Amino acid sequence: MNKQLASVKILLTGYFKWIDKLGRKFKASSTVTLIRDGRVNILVDTGHHFVEKKLVAALQRQGLKPNDIHYVIVTHHHPDHVANNHLFKKAIITDVLTSYKGDRFSVDLDLLLKGKNIITPNVYIISTPGHELDECTVIAKTEKGLVAIVGDVFWATQKEKNIMVKDKKELLKSQAKVVKLADYIIPGHGGMFKVIK
Numbered sequence: 001m002n003k004q005l006a007s008v009k010i011l012l013t014g015y016f017k018w019i020d021k022l023g024r025k026f027k028a029s030s031t032v033t034l035i036r037d038g039r040v041n042i043l044v045d046t047g048h049h050f051v052e053k054k055l056v057a058a059l060q061r062q063g064l065k066p067n068d069i070h071y072v073i074v075t076h077h078h079p080d081h082v083a084n085n086h087l088f089k090k091a092i093i094t095d096v097l098t099s100y101k102g103d104r105f106s107v108d109l110d111l112l113l114k115g116k117n118i119i120t121p122n123v124y125i126i127s128t129p130g131h132e133l134d135e136c137t138v139i140a141k142t143e144k145g146l147v148a149i150v151g152d153v154f155w156a157t158q159k160e161k162n163i164m165v166k167d168k169k170e171l172l173k174s175q176a177k178v179v180k181l182a183d184y185i186i187p188g189h190g191g192m193f194k195v196i197k
Contacts, residue, residue: 006037006122006140008147011058012047014080014189016155030081030188033149034062035140037120042071043091044138044149045188046084055084066090071119075151075188076132094119096127096136128153128178130171131164137178145183147192153178156190 014031029048032055034041041064047055059065066087074082074095085093092101096117099106108117117125122141129135131152138149152164153174165171178185179195186192 004038004122005142006035006120008140008142008149008186009034009036009062010186010191011043011062012051012054013191014045014047014187016189028080028189030075030078030151031149031186031190032058032084033138033186034059034064035123035138035149037122037140040070040120040123041068042073042119042123042138043069043088044073044186045075045081045151046072046087048080049083052084052087056087073119073125073136073138073149075137075149076135078132078152081151081188094125096125096134126177128174130167130169130174133166133170135174137174139181146181147184147186148178148182149186150178150188152188154185154187156187 010031011034012032014029016028017026019025019027029051030045032047033044067090069088069091072085072088072091072093092099097108099108124139125136128137135151137153140147182195184192184194
């Protein structure tokens with residue numbers, strides 16, 4: 001008997017565009033990804049509030065409403081990745097270490113003890129600092145292999161330069177870690193691509 005694996009679907013492909021020549025102003029919204037593992041519905045990042053209606057419509061096309069989402073995983077806390085968290089009032093919101101529902105918070109000891117925050121049998125979170133120090137990556141075991149949803153560890157492709165970096169050495173280590181682990185990557189502001197090893 002085959003073990004049921006998770007399914008991964010990009011609901012909204014993120015974007016990042018400079019809007020001035022000096023490289024000081026930009027517009028951005030993150031990629032929003034739906035993971036289904038058995039009966040558990042998980043969103044990774046929720047995008048900028050400008051895409052709120054598009055996100056609700058994308059969920060509807062999957063037969064879901066915001067209250068059907070069990071977990072929202074935040075890769076990091078920039079506004080272009082979290083602005084629609086407010087839609088998911090019944091979900092547990094979690095990141096690399098903490099979870100909350102309403103005003104109740106908890107620390108996920110699995111990450112401290114095992115190096116990963118386990119969400120479901122086929123979905124877990126690992127720490128991948130660099131772009132931000134609390135950045136994390138979501139790993140989903142699927143029929144295609146391991147899919148890594150990386151926030152801004154990568155923006156659009158493996159070669160794209162991430163110019164907003166808190167710790168360049170840590171980012172390079174995180175990128176290498178993800179490339180070694182994953183078969184596919186979903187970056188913070190683009191569509192999924194296959195890892196070439």
